[in-house]
Amino acid sequence: MMGEFEAIRPYNDAEVPAVLQRLLSDDAFLGTLVRFRFPRLAGPFGWLLRPLVAHLLAREAKGIRSVNELQDRIEPYVDRTIEHATDGVSYSGVENLQPGRPYLFIANHRDIVMDPAFVNYSLYHARHPTPRIAIGDNLLQKPFVSDLMRLNKSFIVHRSITARREKLAAYQTLSAYINHSIRNDGQSIWIAQAEGRAKDGDDRTDSAILKMFHMSRKGEPFAEMVRELHLIPVSISYEYDPCDQAKARELQIREATGEYTKAPGEDDASIALGITGYKGRVQIHFGRELTGEFSDAKQLAAELDRQILGNYRLFPVHYLAYEMSTQRDPALAVPSAASLFKGEELLRAQAEWNRRLAACPEEQRPFLIMQYANPVLNQYRLKQAEAAA
Structure with a gap:
């Protein structure tokens, strides 16, 4: 069964040591770390700092044999990054989650990397398993980024496919993977309520995503699929958005000219600013599991919106x-x-x-x-x- 998911699935425990070794010898990855850690020295002394960073990382990665061990090891760094760029993260509604039950977390989408990072942060500290994370292939320009994300329980959503038939096949695989993860593997999933961030602050669930969940289960009623996937609406509220100026600029240009073309490296800059930029206070709220008799995607989207918007701080x-x-x-x-x-x-x-x-x-x-x-x-x-x- 896992064979059909080979191209999109996260790495499993057995693959962790080999992928870590590959990262430790990846020049692009080490160069990025050097620039992030030593911005002033990266230019003139980059060649000297790379082996040093590789050595420190190898020491840090020693003995890591599983995804959970990796998450435990990087959690203090994630916490530090999160706490450094916020005035505090609070979470609520975790009492709505039953221990041992896998969920499909559907959240509003403001930040490329930090939305799932804050959900992970909340679940990890509330002692719930972290979910597998849906991530668009448009963000995986470099092989090391793909390695890093798949090590951290991310699976790939093929967004850059344009041919209709291929797109349909990719969605079919994605649907089957999400259902397989929750129903067979007992592993939760995190996915955004719509493709792309809500740049105007208007959080809306795209019913096409909800229809996609059902694509691989066409033989069963829509309501049964909803019950089996245990949907939880998640509201992620940022006091301040580090990318708000860039979003305002994009919206204004789009309105004035009818289109907006991203500059090369713009996604990378958004990711970096989203991670390190000041966010004020951040609140994550886990809503109630959707248990009603939902007969179609439109009905389901309305209830997701009601909870996501209503629980936004x-x-x-x-x-x-x-x-x-x-x-x-x-x-x-x-x-x-x-x-x-x-x-x-x-x-x-x-x-x-x-x-x-x-x-x-x-x-x-x-x-x-x-x-x-x-x-x-x-x-x-x-x-x-x-x-x-």
């Missing part, structure tokens, strides 16, 4: 942005930031928000405001709909 900056937004809706009765937050917290948020606005070119500002205002709009629309129901 709104910080002072979201209300400050909403107050400036042209999309304000008087019918929603959204309270002001000043009425909800007090003293130091509010002052800090105002200063940070003003700093971000000042750094943003005027024509791009409406798109920066939109990113932070949309979660408010979505949550209060939801409240209004529930009150009317």
Whole structure:
């Protein structure tokens, strides 16, 4: 059975030592580490630092024989990176998870690497197994990136295929792999609710992804597939998005010209900024398992959206942005930031928000405001709909 997943699956325990050895002799990987660790010295002394970094890594990797051992070993570094770039990570809703049950975690998508990293962080610290992570092949330009991700329980989503028949076959394999992982291997999966990040802050589940889950189970009712996969909606809330300026620029150019072409290396820059950039506070919320009788993808998407948007944590900056937004809706009765937050917290948020606005070119500002205002709009629309129901 695993043969059909050969091209996309994560590495298994038996493969770990060989892949680690391959990474230790990969020049591109060592060069990237040197640039990250010693940015000033990387140019003139890169040739000297590479063997040193390889030696330190070999010492660090000694005796690692399984994926779990690898995750245990790198966890302190991940924690340090996470804690260095945030004002604290909190998580809630883990009581909704039953020990020993594999889940399909479906989350909103703001950051390429950090979304699944924060979900992993929360589950690891709550003593739940970490999931296998869906990652687009557009991010795996270099072989070492693919090795690193597959070592860390990532499986590959072939996004760059354009031919219709091949695309269909790739989705069929992906569907079969996700079902196999949860039903046969008892291993959880993390996947984003839509392809690509929600650059405008409007988190919506793409029903095409939900239909894909069912592609390899066409013989069984849609509702049965939903029950068997144990779907958990996950809300990932960032106080500040390190890539907000870049997203505003892209949205503005797209609106003005009708298209946006990424520059070479732009994804790499987004990944680096997303990992190291300041995020303020971060909150991860695990919603309730979807157990209703869902007859189609549209119904399922609506419930995922209800939980993901409803459990999104709104910080002072979201209300400050909403107050400036042209999309304000008087019918929603959204309270002001000043009425909800007090003293130091509010002052800090105002200063940070003003700093971000000042750094943003005027024509791009409406798109920066939109990113932070949309979660408010979505949550209060939801409240209004529930009150009317």
